[in-house]
Amino acid sequence: MSSSTEWPLWEVFVRSRRGLSHTHAGSLHAPDAEMALRNARDLYTRRSEGVSIWVVPSAQVTASSPDEKDSFFEPAGDKPYRHPTFYEIPEGVKHL
């Protein structure tokens, strides 16, 4: 009936306006990059939600594993001194 190969999946990133980063909007199927861009335009920017679109083959994304999320992000957990609120400054001292 139809082709046996399902179109690959693409992740879509949209820049909503100049000055902002591209943000993940969702995903879609398309046979190639050019069609993925066109489909992304029709699917994710029907109401002028974007001025620029990136499409990336989903298979090309490498993600951290939820299995190791604790150990993976653990190094940052015990370093509160990386935040400005860690430091006590005498009252009245300005511009710090």
Next chain:
Amino acid sequence: MTAVTADQTAQAGAGRPEGADEALEAAFDRAVAADERIEPRDWMPDAYRASLVRQMAQHAHSEIIGMQPEANWISRAPSLRRKAILMAKVQDEAGHGLYLYSAAETLGTGREELLDKLHAGRQRYSSIFNYPTLTWADVGAIGWLVDGAAITNQVPLCRCSYGPYARAMVRICKEESFHQRQGYELLLTLSRGTPAQHEMAQDAVNRWWWPSLMMFGPPDDASAHSAQSMAWKIKRHSNDELRQRFVDICVPQAEALGLTLPDPDLRWNEERGQHDFGAIDWQEFQEVLKGNGPCNEQRLTQRRRAHEEGSWVRDAAVAYAEKHTAVRNGEATA
């Protein structure tokens, strides 16, 4: 399968020794209880996954089947303005279907598989779309009542425990608001028009009111999936609760339209602070669900035909992509 979506074999907890499941389930329960979102690669109970796929598939199918009753009127819209609006709305419904199919895909169930099941009659879509659109006013009644009921159902889904579903619903709800308002405005125009136009608007409301109330699903005590879905925070309010909310919203809106709702038992209940309304014909609901509604056969036949007749386009796109990839690779090695 991909790294970011639903590789079930690579998801958290795969290949763990037995007994570790309980710890995973406890972590899942804690996340749900704390109102955290469950994301695609998190461990989740099989029944939660299955329940989500069932609901999201039904939802996605409803969006694309829902294009049919309205598309019926695109070529007969009374003005260019109305035609442009209706085309935009029908295109939105296709978009909503796609958001939901890709959200379902994050659970490891591909779009083709879901479409096959729809075409084989193994998965359902909302019964409302098995009613015919007999007049132009039906386009208005669908926007006001059917999309209105859908919004009432869908706004709480924006806080659903499954992240991708909740995110798809945020986008959908924003767009549905236009659907509802264009329908309301359409009905208002007819209602304030000639006596014949007013009558057409009233007739459409008469026919769509009860099926719209059925969209919230069976009463709570007869709803098969409700209790579990609420415990998992997929659902946030019961069917009857949402139905009541919808009735209370619609009554003043109908008054402003100058139209009546076809229910002699509909009246304000001072004590409850809500409207009482008449009994719903659940027999009719069950019949339509079983496939005996006015348009079940027509809708599914049309869907299958559209899919089959579109296959050459899909094939051509693949052939084009393959050819150009080959050309590019040839150039690279030349």
